[in-house]
Amino acid sequence: MKKICVMGLGYIGMPTASILATHGFKVLGVDVNPKIIEAVCNGNTPIAEPGLETLLKTAINSGNLRVTLQPEPSDIFIIAVPTPITTEKKADLQFVKKAAENIVPFLSTGNLVILESTCPPNTTRELLVPWLEQSGLKAGQEFFVVYCPERVLPGQILKELIENSHIIGGIDTSSAEAAKRLYSHFVEGKIYLTDATTAEMVKIMENVYRDVNIALVNELGIICAKLGVNVWEVIELANFHPRVNLHRPGPGVGGHCIPVDPWFIVEKFPQEARIITLSRTINDAMPSYVVKQLCKILRQIVVNNVKLKITILGVSYKGNVDDTRGSPALSIIQALRDENMDLAIYDPHVRDFPYKLSSLTEALYDSDCALVLADHDEFRFLHPQQFRELMRHHLVFDTCNCLKHELWHSSGFDIYLLGAGMEYHDKVECGEKQEED
Ligand code: SAJ
Numbered sequence: 001m002k003k004i005c006v007m008g009l010g011y012i013g014m015p016t017a018s019i020l021a022t023h024g025f026k027v028l029g030v031d032v033n034p035k036i037i038e039a040v041c042n043g044n045t046p047i048a049e050p051g052l053e054t055l056l057k058t059a060i061n062s063g064n065l066r067v068t069l070q071p072e073p074s075d076i077f078i079i080a081v082p083t084p085i086t087t088e089k090k091a092d093l094q095f096v097k098k099a100a101e102n103i104v105p106f107l108s109t110g111n112l113v114i115l116e117s118t119c120p121p122n123t124t125r126e127l128l129v130p131w132l133e134q135s136g137l138k139a140g141q142e143f144f145v146v147y148c149p150e151r152v153l154p155g156q157i158l159k160e161l162i163e164n165s166h167i168i169g170g171i172d173t174s175s176a177e178a179a180k181r182l183y184s185h186f187v188e189g190k191i192y193l194t195d196a197t198t199a200e201m202v203k204i205m206e207n208v209y210r211d212v213n214i215a216l217v218n219e220l221g222i223i224c225a226k227l228g229v230n231v232w233e234v235i236e237l238a239n240f241h242p243r244v245n246l247h248r249p250g251p252g253v254g255g256h257c258i259p260v261d262p263w264f265i266v267e268k269f270p271q272e273a274r275i276i277t278l279s280r281t282i283n284d285a286m287p288s289y290v291v292k293q294l295c296k297i298l299r300q301i302v303v304n305n306v307k308l309k310i311t312i313l314g315v316s317y318k319g320n321v322d323d324t325r326g327s328p329a330l331s332i333i334q335a336l337r338d339e340n341m342d343l344a345i346y347d348p349h350v351r352d353f354p355y356k357l358s359s360l361t362e363a364l365y366d367s368d369c370a371l372v373l374a375d376h377d378e379f380r381f382l383h384p385q386q387f388r389e390l391m392r393h394h395l396v397f398d399t400c401n402c403l404k405h406e407l408w409h410s411s412g413f414d415i416y417l418l419g420a421g422m423e424y425h426d427k428v429e430c431g432e433k434q435e436e437d
Contacts, residue, residue: 169199314374
């Protein structure tokens with residue numbers, strides 16, 4: 001059975017290594033962070049992803065998965081390391097370079113190297129191949145190289161790793177075919193073969209598509225709010241059209257992919273990438289729009305500069321994940337602190353956060369307004385009665401449209417909704433009446 005070395009045990013590397021090990025491969029998981037290695041050796045996973053802990057334990061117990069700080073000679077090397085952006089919005093490829101350099105001493109004839117990290121176009125051909133050829137071996141002749149982007153959704157990683165289609169971009173046909181043989185062992189979706197640069201563009205364009213579409217609805221939400229109509233209702237009705245698929249507005253675009261990857265195109269094509277750049281600007285401005293709207297809502301209760309307490313519900317970058325990287329909540333919290341507001345933060349998923357987290361009761365006690373920033377499933381079932389008893393004022397600003405607004409309204413709350421204007425709280429009841437009709 002082939003031996004596979006997975007470089008990087010993060011959100012992609014860890015699940016990939018576990019899946020390969022449970023499909024009979026001998027897998028060595030490598031990470032530069034000793035804490036990750038220690039956690040895995042103790043049977044823990046530092047990543048909260050449904051099903052991963054069990055799968056990882058099965059993989060380790062089978063004897064097919066080992067984890068360590070240094071690679072070893074292997075048949076296949078998979079690079080799944082982060083590719084962030086610098087403060088100047090340029091791709092930071094230092095981790096890919098380091099992983100390639102670590103592989104070089106162990107690379108031998110017939111090996112296959114797979115890059116899965118999201119990278120700017122031409123990274124595989126122009127950077128990875130020369131870095132690997134430091135071994136003295138010739139890519140395409142003595143070893144194989146492909147770019148095979150990870151395209152799985154955090155929260156559904158295990159399912160999507162197996163069920164999604166895979167795009168394999170080879171530096172040549174033999175490389176692509178070699179990678180196809182590997183992925184065929186566990187991928188149930190279709191496998192498409194192409195060249196490396198096309199595969200790089202596929203990956204970036206998928207995330208650009210999402211970013212541009214989110215910017216579009218965020219812009220439409222701001223317009224609808226001014227117009228006094230509810231963007232969520234407009235979207236729902238427009239999406240009945242067979243060729244329309246409007247996304248969801250929100251407090252901003254977070255995570256480590258969608259706010260990052262579009263810059264990989266902008267960096268290389270600044271003149272041409274106009275919609276892409278504008279979309280990034282629109283989405284990045286959403287947190288400050290949320291803060292402005294919140295300040296408008298609070299005007300009705302401000303008396304003599306009394307410090308207001310805001311309860312923040314949800315700080316992860318999206319619903320049902322524990323990940324707060326790039327979360328819009330971070331800049332919203334900072335801006336509200338600058339506005340001299342007292343903040344209490346509750347998130348049932350998040351454990352590590354730069355600001356203090358509270359229990360729900362603690363967060364609601366004497367609060368003037370609840371601000372929903374992530375659409376966790378738990379929030380849909382929150383009961384307004386508990387909020388009523390604990391809060392000083394009964395205001396809620398839902399930026400994700402995840403509460404049952406009629407219920408909150410009938411429990412005496414003034415509900416405000418992102419993309420629906422300041423008068424929305426008067427209309428919630430009307431919406432209820434219309435439904436009854
Ligand atoms: N968001 C909106 N409105 C929407 C959808 C998302 O405001 O309609 C926000 C979310 O709240 C979040 C951000 O966008 O803050 C990103 O969330 P997401 O669910 O769109 O994406 P990620 O970052 O969790 O995962 C994306 C996925 N890409 C696509 O769906 C095209 C995933 O498949 C990729 O593998 C992943 O990026 C990646 O690693 O690149």
